[in-house]
Amino acid sequence: MNGLTIINGRRTDRPAQNVELYIEDGSFVAAPSPGRQHEVLDLKGKLIVPGLVESHIHLDKACIMSRCQLLHGTLSEAISQTRAAKAGFTEEDVYQRGASVLEKAIVQGTSHMRTHIEIDPQIGLTGFNAIKRLQADYAWAISLQLCVFPQEGLLNNPGTEALMRQALEQGATVIGGCPYMDDQPLAHIQRVFELAREYDCDIDFHLDFDLNPEGLTVDEVIRCTLDHGWQNRVAIGHVTKLSALPKAQLTSLAMALGEAGVQVTCLPSTDLFLTAREHFHNKPRGLAPLAHLHACGVTCSLSTNNIGNPFTPYGDASLVRQANLFANVSQLATEAELLNCMSWISSESAKLLHLQNYGLEPNCRADFIVFDAASSAAVVAEISPALMGFKAGRQTFRRDQAQLLHPGLEPAVINSDSR
Secondary structure (H helix, E strand, O other), X not given: OOEEEEEEEEEOOEEEEEXXXXXXXXXXXXXXXXXXXXXXXXXXXXXXXXXXXXXXXXXXXXXXXXXXXXXXXXXXXXXXXXXXXXXXXXXXXXXXXXXXXXXXXXXXXEEEEEEEEEOEXXXXXXXXXXXXXXXXXXXXXXXXXXXXXXXXXXXXXXXXXXXXXXXXXXXXXXXXXXXXHOOOHHHHHHHHHHHHHHHOOEEXXXXXXXXXXXXXXHHHHHHHHHHHOOOOOEEEEEOHHHHHOOHHHHHHHHHHHHHHOEEEEEOHHHHHHXXXXXXOOOOOOOOOOHHHHHHOOOOEEEOOEOOOEOOEOOOOOOHHHHHHHHHHHHOOOOHHHHHHHHHOOOHHHHHHOOOOOOOOOOOOEOOEEEEOOOOXXXXXXXXXXXXXXXXXXXXXXXXXXXXXXXXXXOOOOOOOOOO
């Protein structure tokens, strides 16, 4: 197999100069091997970025809006409507809907993804089996981590834990939690940690998903993380309650999160759509304050969560769009702030997923995308589309750039038929 030499590309850390990169056997190398044939890709000054990282998405319940009735736009309605739709899920149905989202994500530049999969006695392992097939079938373009979680509750839903165990024994590598779905949320958290230790897997909670500063459960997650020695192996998603805390309390909690190595994922599209419904005027933004958390040493990420269902009725699987949405709503605009936003869909998310050999350095896996943008900050500011992507040095997609048709320039005629 030939190697690949990239010329006239600009790296995110050196956007002012063109560089050459070399790829052999799926990884970046310092220099071409003697006698090894290399194909040449001239990027003509375009920007090279490591593949984007989707840290929290639900492939199994995507694209079901036509099966649901959206009246109130609340979290409880989303859960109940999805529960009703889930009764009709089949493995092939989940596979096809998940594949459509994966293909959107791939052409938007996503190379790595953690997907949450609902496990309960109603759905059984139907969704898990479908997503496991997708994991194998799309490995040529995207790496999938499988996180199984009890959306319908764990302690209150007999039979769920046994199914979770089956999934963990059949290929899931992350266990999720949803404490607000049980009567005893703290006991739910403790049980998830016990299972994680038994199966030696990472944890990813849906947590503190409202704007009432009372009733925080994140403190219990921090305590359990330290008690079980699970530092840097625990992520919490949503945590919109953090946006309702005074600065002093938030700073204290952020420092505790950083010291415990508990990582935070904000899901802008879903969190903006579902929260603050009770406010007619002066609606809170209600997003986890990543900039402040990041400054306090917390590993942060931005992610999509849902596409085309009652939790989020829209979306195109673009992480760049999520980063721009978060920047806009959070009023982040300086180059440093926008670079942070980019890191929360790339390098920081890679830390959250414990990705090995991530980046553009020699020995890193050659998973990367190309943008026509001045810098990573400009990618976020302009919602730049990815023009091409590579997985292990093999091209996975191409997007042709739009062309202006000035007066006198003949447009292309496609499938012309004079009948």
